[in-house]
Amino acid sequence: MTAKLPILRIGTRGSPLALAQTHETRDRLAAAWAPLGQEGAIDIEVIKTTGDLIQDRPLAEIGGKGLFTKELDEAMLSGRIHLAVHSMKDVPTLLPDGIVLPCILPREDVRDAFISLKAASLADLPQGAVVGTSSLRRGAQILHRRPDLKVVNFRGNVQTRLRKLDEGVVDATMLAMAGLRRLGLAGHVTSALSEDDMLPAVAQGAIGITCRADDEAAHAFLAALNCPDSFVRVAAERAFLTRLDGSCRTPIAALAVLDGDHLSFRGLIVSPDGTAIHATSRSGSRSDAEAMGKDAAEELIKVAGPGFFDLIKPH
Ligand SMILES: NCc1[nH]cc(CCC(=O)O)c1CC(=O)O
Numbered sequence: 001m002t003a004k005l006p007i008l009r010i011g012t013r014g015s016p017l018a019l020a021q022t023h024e025t026r027d028r029l030a031a032a033w034a035p036l037g038q039e040g041a042i043d044i045e046v047i048k049t050t051g052d053l054i055q056d057r058p059l060a061e062i063g064g065k066g067l068f069t070k071e072l073d074e075a076m077l078s079g080r081i082h083l084a085v086h087s088m089k090d091v092p093t094l095l096p097d098g099i100v101l102p103c104i105l106p107r108e109d110v111r112d113a114f115i116s117l118k119a120a121s122l123a124d125l126p127q128g129a130v131v132g133t134s135s136l137r138r139g140a141q142i143l144h145r146r147p148d149l150k151v152v153n154f155r156g157n158v159q160t161r162l163r164k165l166d167e168g169v170v171d172a173t174m175l176a177m178a179g180l181r182r183l184g185l186a187g188h189v190t191s192a193l194s195e196d197d198m199l200p201a202v203a204q205g206a207i208g209i210t211c212r213a214d215d216e217a218a219h220a221f222l223a224a225l226n227c228p229d230s231f232v233r234v235a236a237e238r239a240f241l242t243r244l245d246g247s248c249r250t251p252i253a254a255l256a257v258l259d260g261d262h263l264s265f266r267g268l269i270v271s272p273d274g275t276a277i278h279a280t281s282r283s284g285s286r287s288d289a290e291a292m293g294k295d296a297a298e299e300l301i302k303v304a305g306p307g308f309f310d311l312i313k314p315h
Pocket residue numbers: 087088089090174175176177178179203204205206207
């Protein structure tokens with residue numbers, strides 16, 4: 001008797017990037033597990049999230065955590081899907097009861113891309129140029145480097161942004177290199193911003209896969225896909241974010257890098273206008289990942305003082 005198909009239902013958002021990430025996940029599962037390679041063994045369920053429905057406002061303004069994950073979590077807890085594929089950047093630090101995150105795929109390029117038809121790099125932008133971004137983290141770090149620039153709110157998919165660049169609505173924009181690469185759109189990148197100019201978001205470029213805590217089959221399937229290096233880097237960065245209790249309104253950036261067993265961590269917080277910035281770094285071993293992130297956050301909380309956080313609390 002053949003197994004009843006599908007064996008596994010994967011939930012995802014419907015955006016082109018979410019689908020690309022889900023197809024990568026499906027292909028890795030099929031390669032690792034022969035039964036999952038059979039035609040029809042994996043079913044992909046597209047689920048709309050609150051974040052997908054609201055297109056015209058900055059996400060920071062909508063507020064609330066889990067804008068891109070809540071509906072997927074609900075579908076998982078009700079048994080409609082077994083796995084959910086997420087951009088780790090969009091996953092809240094606290095997962096709902098009963099849901100775990102045992103798998104991070106090999107991480108893509110962590111950097112932010114600079115895209116402009118007028119300048120080859122951030123430093124080349126003319127005085128007073130207009131940069132479009134809806135990301136407080138990107139806006140704040142840009143203003144820190146270049147206080148003369150004008151940062152305006154800018155959402156929409158890659159095609160929309162490119163059209164607005166073409167029309168001269170803005171002089172430059174920024175997007176994650178990882179998303180552009182996964183969509184085959186890296187050709188539009190003018191240059192990659194260095195981590196010194198633009199520290200990435202926590203977990204940028206990482207895909208994470210959740211399952212129910214009690215789903216043993218899902219755990220077994222995912223164990224073969226997890227990238228231990230990416231997992232430990234993301235763990236350090238998320239520990240930093242957790243301690244800072246980052247909301248979408250809080251410009252926070254962090255990056256952990258592994259060299260063998262040696263982990264280097266950098267993290268920063270910055271006021272939205274870019275004038276006040278506090279950065280720190282840690283160096284240690286892989287097994288200290290979470291402690292390093294947490295410790296770095298505690299230092300920044302102390303150094304910045306309570307006044308700093310009042311600046312960036314949600315209204
Ligand atoms: N917040 C949206 C989002 N979530 C993940 C990515 C890109 C892929 C990634 O960083 O893993 C993006 C778009 C962007 O920042 O350009």
